[in-house]
Amino acid sequence: MYAIDRNLTNMVKFAAAVTVVLHHYSQYVSHNNLSDSIVYDFFNLYGGYFAVGVFFFLSGFGLMESEKKKHLELVPFLKKRWLRVYIPVLLVTVIWMLVRQWLPEKVVLPRSGVIGVLYDFLWGFGDSYLWFVRVIIFLYAAFAVFAQVRVKHGMARAMLVLNLMTVAVSVGALIMIADWAIVSIPMFTLGVQASYYAERRRGRAYLALSFMSWCIAISALLALYYIIVPPESFSVLRHVLANYPSVLVLMLLLPVVPAGWCKHAPRLVADTSYDIYLVHGKVLMTLRALMAVVPLWMLAAVVFVCVVLFYGLRKRVETILKA
Secondary structure, three states, X not given: OOOOOHHHHHHHHHHHHHHHHHHHHHHHHHHOOOOOOHHHHHHHHXXXXXXXXHHHHHHHHHHHHHHHHOOOOHHHHHHHHHXXXXXXXXXXXXXXXXXXXXXXXXXXXXXXXXXXXXXXXXXXXXXXXXXXXXXXXXXXXXXXXXXXXXXXXXXXHHHHHHHHHHHHHHHHHHHHOOHHHHHOOHHHHHHHHHHHHXXXXXXXXXXXXXXXXXXXXXXXXXXXHHHHOOOOOOOHHHHHHHHHHHXXXXXXXXXXXXXXXXXXOOHHHHHOHHHHHHHHHHHHHHHHHHOOOOOHHHHHHHHHHHHHHHHXXXXXXXXXXXX
16 A cells, blocks of 8 residues: 655645745855855755655645545536646736836846737746746646546546646647756656555555656657757756656655654645745845845745735635635
């Protein structure tokens, strides 16, 4: 049997979100030569890659756990699951589009024209940090299709469909974003498979086979891409080295953690990991526009305040939409 405690996954998501913040701050420190600390170098090179892979894995795992408890038809799924990802990013983008007009330095210039503004609002989201949100929106849609196929045609066909859609999303990310972006994407499907195999007698063996299959598939896709588009460097290997071993360790360790270990964690901590992802990049850009040098404590303090405020606003909007 293979099972992971829900409270524990929430805490790991929160830790992953904090790691992403440290990754982007470390990039800022490194690019501006503000410190030669090995800690900043580590988070700059590996932190975000590790954290995004973990977040994708746990997102897929959590969706499948919910699906096993209660199946949702396509429209209810889109309302209760997919919109919970999309509405918050639209909300934070609206706030950002207003705030950045008052910044002394336009750190992210808005696109011109009606089409440009609509793109910026509906899909660009105002910064490059949220590339993973665009990916997760597609992955949630892929899971919605997977869930319907599973009910009507069985798990084998549904898993085939999900695998094919994951490859399609990976190819799209490879073309539209960057080569390193595709490494994390299969972690979502691996999380779905981890939840499904939890009910099977040889679950760990099936999961190990799936893990190795995705390693081979992504390696082959990257090799093919590099034959067509020779890379300037193979820095994407850092992403591979951060993602796959970290998720493998996660899959091995989380099931053996005693149930209830994190049951007393504050609700706000468990619920704000996505808010941290959405808010921190825009806070960092704002502080960079206002300050010559942004200290880490300042970023942490402002992100904390903005996350708490945005969390309250998001919950209020969700309540209104449910009414």
